[in-house]
Structures are given as structure tokens and as C-alpha cells.
Amino acid sequence: MQLGINLLCLSGFIEAEHIDHLHRLKDLGYDGVEVPVLRGAPAHYEWLGRELDRIGLRRTSTSVIPSALANPVSADPAERLAGRQHLDWAIDCAIALGSESLGGPVHAPIGHFTGQGATEDELNHGAEAHHALAERAQANGMIISLEPLNRFETYFLNTTEQAVAYAERVDHPAFRIMYDTFHAHIEEQSQPRAIARLGRHLGVLHVSENDRGIPGRGQIDFAAVFAAIRANGHDGWVTLEAFGAGLPELAAATRVWRPLFPDFETLFAESILFLRQQWADAAP
Template sequence: MQVGINLLCLSGFIEEQHLGQIRRLKELGYDGVEVPVLRGGTDHYAWLGRELDKIGMRRTSTSVIPSSQASPVSSDPEVRAAGRKHLDWAMDCAIALGVESLGGPFHAPIGHFTGSGPTEDELRYGAEAHNAMAERANANGIFLSLEHLNRFETYFLNTMEQARAYVDRVDHPAFRIMYDTFHANIEEQNQPRAIATLGDGLGILHISENDRGIPGRGHINFAEVFAAVRKTGFDGWVTLEAFGAGLPELAAATRVWRPLFPDFETLFAESISFMRRGWAEAAP
């Protein structure tokens, strides 16, 4: 397994001022970082990729659908085309950055609801867009890790039963699912059973506590999560996702209104120790 950390705990846009903290992550033993790709252009991400190479950090990325006017699952052909264009931009940036995987909820706009679950047409539009995206990813040595979200953030993809069916619908070897323990804690009755349902469709494991703070301090049973994941044969990215209240652009999107960890050093050090120990103890 490789241990990573989602850099949204630092910022929604990674710049030179964040490189010192990334060097500290390297010192602590993180194998790589998950870079938010929410804005900017390919030149910026090419620069960041070079800086991460100097530090010796591998990388994945995470992207979202930013607006209901650029949704790849919309019934409106123009909106759908804008959504496909946005996915192309996210892929351009990921390629420039030199990622191993492009992940995140790049299916439907976060916080946008239609009053029901996904329609057959929406699932078809999404699968067409994601199959084309996976084909391009595969040609560039990248795999996709589409993230499910809880029902309060999206209507499109909530459970592992839905995710497994969607993987089969997209039907591409470069298309997988980012399993997030925070969202699953809300939607699944039993996380080990959910993980088994997803099976070989798992692309990245997001370790996120029930309060989005430091893993191991909340009530999620990570021992059974690690055991269930290892039982599938997965040996890829195990990535910490924790959020703070210091970034207004993220606080509003993630509903984080209070500090969830005392400081970055505590978050970084305690989390990697917890993840490596939990993974080792879950060895079959």
C-alpha cells in the first residue's frame, strides 16, 4: 500500500507557500499527496509536478463538478457538453501534474438535487462521459477513482451497491471507485459488507473519520475497514482526508465550522502512524 494525504486540509489551490508542509509530509513517511484540481491551468500543475518530483512525492488528484451548468449527466445537451469540457480540463491538469489517479466526485454537482435518485438517462450520460474519460486516462497511464458521496451532498452515487453497478456500466479497466469511510459511515449499514460488494472496483481508499478529523479519534471501526479492504487483495493508495475550518472556500462546501484537529503536525504525524499500524495489523 501507499500512504497519501488529501491536501485540501491545507488549501484548495496548492502553491509555493505549501511546499514546506509537503516536505514535512515526506519526512514523516508519506508516499504521496492527493492534489486538489479545482481551478488553475496546466502550466501551474506542470510546475507543481516538478516541485513534487524534487521532494520525492508521488501524487494523485481530486476534482469535482463545480456547477449545475457544467454537468456531464444533465438532460440539456449544451450543459452536458460543458460538463464533458470540464472533465477534459481536469484530465489535462492531471496529466500535466503527473498523477497516478484522478479521483473525486466528478459525476454531478455537489449540493445540486433533482428531487429523486439518478434517472436511467443520467446514468447513461454519466457512463458515456466516464468511459471516454477512462479511455483517455488509460492512454496516459492513469486510472480514474470516482468518489461516492452521502445523500446530503449528491443524489447520483451514494452506496457501494450503486457504485458496483456503475463500475459495471462504465465497463473500462481504468475506471474504479474511491471508497470514502466518512460517506460510507452515513450510507452503509455495514462497511465490510459494502467493501466486499465493491470488490475489485476499489481504486483508492479514503480514510476519513466520522467528524472529518484525525482518524482513530472518532467512532468508525477502521480495524474492520482495513481487514475488509485487505481481503479484496487491494494494495494501492490509502489516503487520509481530513478538513479544517480555516479555509472558507472549503468550510462552506464540507460544512466544517469548527477546528477538527489541533494543528497540522498532530494531524500529519498521528494519522500516518494510525494508518500504517492499522494496515499492518489487518494483514491476512
């Protein structure tokens, strides 16, 4: 297992002012960080990659589809083209960063709905875009880890069953699925059964409590989740995702209107102890 933490808890754009936090994460024993790729140019992420190398942290990355006007699954050819161009920008930044995975909901804009589930045309448009993205990822030693979201954030992919069918539609060895325990807590009847169904398609595990706060303080049965993950054979990235109210655009998108952890030190230190213990306790 490689244990990481999504840096959206700090900011949507990681800069020099955040470097002290990165050193603290290394000191606590995190193997790497998950860097949000939401804005900026590849040159910035190349700089950040050098800083992470100096600290000794590996990295993955996440991005989103920013707008319905740049949507790779749109029926409109111009919007699809803009969406493909956005995906190319995101992977350019991830390559510059030295990322091992580009993940997140890089399928449809968060909060954008059509009044129905994904159509065959939308699924085919997405699969074409993600196959091309996976080709670029594989050529650069990366994987794509696409994240289904709950039904209140997207209509495109919500369940593990849908995600597996979509992965088979994309049909590329570098295309995987990011499994998020928060979204699955809403959508799945059984998280262990969903993880078993995901099987070889699992790319990155997002550990996120039901309130998006510190794992272990809420309702999710992480003992069952980690037992299923270890039975699955996953030995890759296990990444903490906790959100705060300090990033206005993220708070608005995820409906976070209150502090979900008391401070960064508590989040960082308590979470790594909990996750390491859960992994150890779930050993076969």
C-alpha cells in the same frame, strides 16, 4: 500500500507557500499526496509535479463538478458539453501533474438535487462521459476513481451497490471507485460488507473519520475497515482525508464550521502512525 494525504486540509490550490508542508509529509513517511484540481491551468500543475518529483512524493488528484451549468449528467445538451469540457480540463491538469489517479465526485455538482435519485438518462449520460474520461486516463497511465457521496451531498451515487452497478455500466478497465469511510459510515449498514462488494472496482481508499478530523479519534471501526481492505487484496492508495475550516468554499460545501484538528503537525504525524499500525495489524 501507498499512503497519501489529501491536501485540501491545506488549501484548494497548492502553491509555493505550501512546499514546506510537502517536505514535512515526506519526512514523516508519506508516499504521496492527493492534489486538489479545482482551478488553475495545466502549466501550474506541471510546475507542482516537478516540485513533488524533487521532494520524492508520488501523487493522485481529485476534482469536482463546479456547477449545474457544467454538469455531465444534465438533460441539457449545452450543460452536458460544458461538463465534458470541465472533465477534459481536470484530466489535462492531472496529466500535467503526473497523477496516478483522478478521483473525487466528478459526476454531479455537490449540493445540487433534483428531488429524486439518478434517472436512467442521467446514468447513461454519466457513463458515456466517464468512459471517455477513462479512455484518456488509460492512455496516460492513470485510472479514474469516482467517489460516491452521502445522500446529503448528492443524489447521483450514494452506496457501494450503486457504485458497482455504475462501474459495470461504464465498463472500462481504467474506471474504478473511490471508497470513502466517512460517506460509507452514513450510507452503509456494514463497511466490511460494502468493501467486499466493491471487490476489483476499488481504486483509492479514502480514510476519513466520522467527524472529518484525525482518524482513530472518532466512531469508525478502522480495524474492521482495514481487515476488509486487506482481504479485498487492495495494495494501492490509502489516502487520509481530513478537512479544516480554513478553506471557505470547502467549509461551505462540507458543512465544516469548526476546527477538526489542533494543527497540521498533529494531523500529519498522528494520522500516519495510526494508519501504518492499522495496516500492519490487519495483515492476514
